Amino acid sequence: KNQVEQSPQSLIILEGKNCTLQCNYTVSPFSNLRWYKQDTGRGPVSLTIMTFSENTKSNGRYTATLDADTKQSSLHITASQLSDSASYICVVIRYNNNDMRFGAGTRLTVKP
Amino acid sequence: DTAVSQTPKYLVTQMGNDKSIKCEQNLGHDTMYWYKQDSKKFLKIMFSYNNKELIINETVPNRFSPKSPDKAHLNLHINSLELGDSAVYFCASSHNLAAQETQYFGPGTRLLVL
Numbered sequence: 001k002n003q004v005e006q007s008p009q010s011l012i013i014l015e016g017k018n019c020t021l022q023c024n025y026t027v028s029p030f031s032n033l034r035w036y037k038q039d040t041g042r043g044p045v046s047l048t049i050m051t052f053s054e055n056t057k058s059n060g061r062y063t064a065t066l067d068a069d070t071k072q073s074s075l076h077i078t079a080s081q082l083s084d085s086a087s088y089i090c091v092v093i094r095y096n097n098n099d100m101r102f103g104a105g106t107r108l109t110v111k112p
Numbered sequence: 113d114t115a116v117s118q119t120p121k122y123l124v125t126q127m128g129n130d131k132s133i134k135c136e137q138n139l140g141h142d143t144m145y146w147y148k149q150d151s152k153k154f155l156k157i158m159f160s161y162n163n164k165e166l167i168i169n170e171t172v173p174n175r176f177s178p179k180s181p182d183k184a185h186l187n188l189h190i191n192s193l194e195l196g197d198s199a200v201y202f203c204a205s206s207h208n209l210a211a212q213e214t215q216y217f218g219p220g221t222r223l224l225v226l
Binding site: 031032041042043044045046049051087089093095096097098100102104105 | 116143145152153154155156157160162167202204206208209210211212213214215216217218219220
């Protein structure tokens with residue numbers, strides 16, 4: 001069983017709407033958690049990085065939250081745009097960048 | 113200019129062949145990585161190369177060998193290609209191995225083994 005589970009697997013929303021993506025993890029120990037955006041045919045791009053002591057981190061219309069007690073994170077996208085259509089990947093880092101556990105991603109489609 | 117570049121973008125080859133994928137970063141980073149993304153979209157780290165130290169994921173077959181001619185390059189050589197090697201391979205780099213350092217990914221190389 002993967003140590004990083006993301007939900008939903010896929011999501012379709014209308015342009016301008018908000019959405020929230022979920023990430024539950026069992027990775028331990030835990031150093032930090034990241035959210036990546038991966039456009040089709042491209043490499044992942046980092047959106048947010050949070051240490052275990054941080055509860056929230058924003059990057060423009062993207063806001064990530066972290067509850068280290070329940071081992072849950074969410075990525076909230078505000079006022080979605082067509083360009084937000086991509087896969088969003090949750091990554092948990094144990095010790096360093098050589099020890100990363102990836103979720104399978106949530107495929108978001110924003111329709112006009 | 114692209115920070116992390118890979119060549120080729122697409123690679124179609126026959127089973128049993130040997131092939132190489134090249135990666136270059138112009139960010140001045142000390143650490144580079146190779147990842148494999150399978151058909152289910154899971155990303156898995158294959159290697160990291162930090163200050164001339166190679167760290168290998170134990171699940172990677174020894175048919176895969178990274179080669180770093182200098183700090184800005186980490187090439188991936190694959191011997192005796194198998195059908196299961198078909199995937200997208202991503203190169204990445206970061207300032208160092210520290211957990212808070214962002215990784216920058218290349219555009220990927222789509223490998224198809226026939």
